[in-house]
Amino acid sequence: MTIFQRILAGEIPAKIVHEDNDILAFHDIAPQAPVHILIIPKRLIPRVGEAHDSDAELLGRLLLVARDIAKVQGLDQTGYRLIINNGRDGGEEVPHLHIHLLGGRRLSWPPG
Numbered sequence: 001m002t003i004f005q006r007i008l009a010g011e012i013p014a015k016i017v018h019e020d021n022d023i024l025a026f027h028d029i030a031p032q033a034p035v036h037i038l039i040i041p042k043r044l045i046p047r048v049g050e051a052h053d054s055d056a057e058l059l060g061r062l063l064l065v066a067r068d069i070a071k072v073q074g075l076d077q078t079g080y081r082l083i084i085n086n087g088r089d090g091g092e093e094v095p096h097l098h099i100h101l102l103g104g105r106r107l108s109w110p111p112g
């Protein structure tokens, strides 16, 4: 079980900001910005590289949930960044697809 599956199972606490039938979103435990929220599908997709064409609707909905959370968090005027790390060189640590929503400060580019 990944750490996110354990959060989904209620075994590990999380500060949840959104839940519906297919998606959960919660605050990152080690925030890299004033707002750092993770948006995950409840169904295990390890990473974008292992998503199927049939996941298209769910993948799209993850982005729309991120959009809605950004607005609730007051980031829609100042801006924010959505990040998906895929595999070793992408910096992926947890093999359960997640979108990072980062905002509340000016983010640098390019990333490290």
Ligand code: AMP
Binding pocket: 003, 012, 014, 027, 028, 029, 030, 031, 038, 084, 085, 091, 092, 093, 094, 095
């Ligand atoms: P990634 O490197 O893209 O796989 O990101 C994994 C993210 O999960 C990191 O930003 C971690 O800080 C975060 N994380 C790990 N464990 C937890 C947890 N128990 N609750 C919330 N976020 C977590």
